[in-house]
Structure formats: structure tokens, C-alpha cells
Amino acid sequence: MLGFVPFALVLGAQAAQKGMSVVEVPLMTGLNFGGGSEFAAVALWSSPPHLLLIAAVTLLINSRHILMGAALAPAFKGKPLRQVLPALFFMCDEVWALAMQEMRRKGGVISLRYYAGVAAPLYLTWVVCTAIGAAIGPVLGDVTRFGFDMAFPAVFLVMLAGMWSGLRAALPWIASLIAAGLSVLYLPGAWYVPVGTLTGLGVALLLADRAP
Secondary structure: OOOHHHHHHHHHHHHHOOOOOOHHHHHHHHOOOOOOHHHHHHHHOOOOHHHHHHHHHHHHHHOHHHHHHHHHHHHHHHOOOHHHHHHHHOOOHHHHHHHHHHHHOOOOOOOHHHHHHHHHHHHHHHHHHHHHHHHHHHHOOOOOOOOOOHHHHHHHHHEEEEEEOOHHHHHHHHHHHHHHHHHHHHHOOHHEEEEHHHHHHHHHHHHHHHHO
16 A cells, blocks of 8 residues: 555646646546556547547556466356456455465355455555545646656566565566567557567467376
């Protein structure tokens, strides 16, 4: 939750600088709840906004949720859709990572109470702090000069550390990182997301086929 605060403030401040109001910012973050795609949408925001372009980039970046949802599918097996669909709506990267850790600890199952206990405070922190960022952003100016944007990679490094289970298991991460980095250099837009995802998935499949 604390890790969410600084880059939520950065997002809210950047959105306010693009002309979004204190009401519009939490409406965006509350309905989408995907930080990476929201940063991209704000970066592309103009007056009038290019809605189709923003929607396409948001879809591209959020496409990783397809694989994330598939990874959680065994834990939701047998549960009614009225419980599963809201749970998936509140699935962000951090919620997913904590849920996967809980699945490993509990032998492939997860309590929806645990899931809600993780998702609800993270969701509220994100939405409220983006609204605060939108409110104070015009006063503070460029909040990235305070180093708040470093919280974004820091949170993901902590997530990776918590999921570390050896070098072999990390090979898909490394391949994904290299492929995504090359995509940033040579491909326009947010293609690094599906390229990194598919590369990591391909390496994971190859390793699974060669497993004893």
C-alpha cells in the first residue's frame, strides 16, 4: 500500500497537468485499475483526446492480464461467476503476485477472503491517492523531481524478489526482460508488453518440455 502512494501521486499530478479534473482522475483509475495502461493513457491524452488510440494502447498493455487470469484459474475453479468476475476486476499486478504466493503456500487454492483483504486496500489506496495527486499536482508542479516515479520499478523488484525460486525458474523473466528492452528500442508504442510476455511464455514452455 505504501508503495502505491508515490506513483499514484505522480499519475494524478500528470493527469491534472493534461487537464483532467479531480473527479475524472479517480474515475479513470477506479474503472481501469491498471497503473501501466493509465500512465500510457495520460501520456497520450490531448484535447480533443484520440480515444481510439488510447483504447488500443490500453488494451495492448492490459493484455498481460489474460495470462495472469489464466494462472489464477485453478484457484477459482468451482467458484461461481458472481465471485470470480469481481475478483478478476480487482486483479492488478501486485494483487496477482500476492495471490500466486498464497496459492503456492496453500497447495493451489486461495481464499476469496484473503484475496479481498489484499485487493480492497490496494484498490482504495490507488484511487484515493491518484485523486490527491490530481488535487495537489498543479501546486507542486513536476512531482517526478522528488523521485516519486522510482517507486514504480521498486514495487516490481520487490514482487520479483518475493517470487524468486531459483535461476532456472527465472530464465523466462530474463528472456522477457531482454525481449521487452529490445522492443522499447526498435518498436513504437507499447509493443514491448506482448513481445516480453510471449517471449517469457515461450521460454517457460521450452523449459517445461525439457523438465525431467
